[in-house]
Amino acid sequence: MKIKFEPIGVIHSPFKKKEDIESKKYADPKGFDSVHGELEIFKEYEDGLKDIEGFSHLVVLFAFHKSEGYKLHTKPLLEDTLRGVFSTRSPNRPNPIGMTVVNVIERKGNHLKVSGIDMIEGTPILDIKPYTSRDQKSPIKLGWLENRMKKT
Amino acid sequence: MKIKFEPIGVIHSPFKKKEDIESKKYADPKGFDSVHGELEIFKEYEDGLKDIEGFSHLVVLFAFHKSEGYKLHTKPLLEDTLRGVFSTRSPNRPNPIGMTVVNVIERKGNHLKVSGIDMIEGTPILDIKPYTSRDQKSPIKLGWLENRMKKT
Numbered sequence A, B: 001m002k003i004k005f006e007p008i009g010v011i012h013s014p015f016k017k018k019e020d021i022e023s024k025k026y027a028d029p030k031g032f033d034s035v036h037g038e039l040e041i042f043k044e045y046e047d048g049l050k051d052i053e054g055f056s057h058l059v060v061l062f063a064f065h066k067s068e069g070y071k072l073h074t075k076p077l078l079e080d081t082l083r084g085v086f087s088t089r090s091p092n093r094p095n096p097i098g099m100t101v102v103n104v105i106e107r108k109g110n111h112l113k114v115s116g117i118d119m120i121e122g123t124p125i126l127d128i129k130p131y132t133s134r135d136q137k138s139p140i141k142l143g144w145l146e147n148r149m150k151k152t
Helices: A043-049 A145-151 B043-049 B145-151
Strands: A003-005 A009-012 A036-041 A057-063 A097-108 A111-115 A124-130 B003-005 B009-012 B036-041 B057-063 B097-108 B111-115 B124-130
Touching (some): A057 B097, A097 B057, A097 B124, A124 B097, B036 B043
Antiparallel strands (some): A003 B003, A009 A036, A009 A124, A057 A097, A057 A124, A097 A111, B009 B124, B036 B111, B057 B124, B097 B111
């Protein structure tokens, strides 16, 4: 069964290529909080943005369009141990879909200025949704990432 | 540009059809926390689950396979006001992809017992990812949903 989607917009980012993101700075999970960018929603979908200014955060689903295949065991960025791909946020996964929660700064028509960008310029947007209290989980256990948090 | 995905698994849920979910009980966003179900990841992807037991919560991306078209302005469940579809979590959206954060209870091979299920039986899973501290946002503003929270 093939499931087909079409982009509803495109991400504008200070990161122009994959290598711009794969830096030690961004191993710190909060490193992206200050990265600003824009979600451009195509004009034909602009009406769907009604009421969106009221939300402080949005869930952005997007295609890892520069992903080239995957392995079920993968080494996360800056790590030496192989992990199951579903235990990582690697862009190289069976279905290369990304999920990032961004902070809405301002809406201008079909453009949303946001912070928290960790995607590259030109990334196709598949969906945006309001981030709600159901998405706030606490406390959480972070598995192999716990060690990483201690290191940074 | 068409972007194609194939399911990596299927959701087992106590909700057998859409109408089972559209109940007033679940208007309370915490209403699903106690709903248990299972993520069955197809055998061919089982190796990708390595290390997943260490995480308490997973982001599940799935196809709203019973979605039938969309409108850019839509009335959320139990609401009377039209909202922009991207300001809602409606299954009827341009790209019918759902995102739910579930709590991992137990892994048995390629089956993950979880709570927080708000999908129906047979929902195709597109991806699972660890929920990390970057996904925890606080404080948040909930736009039109603020009123709903006060009502429930």
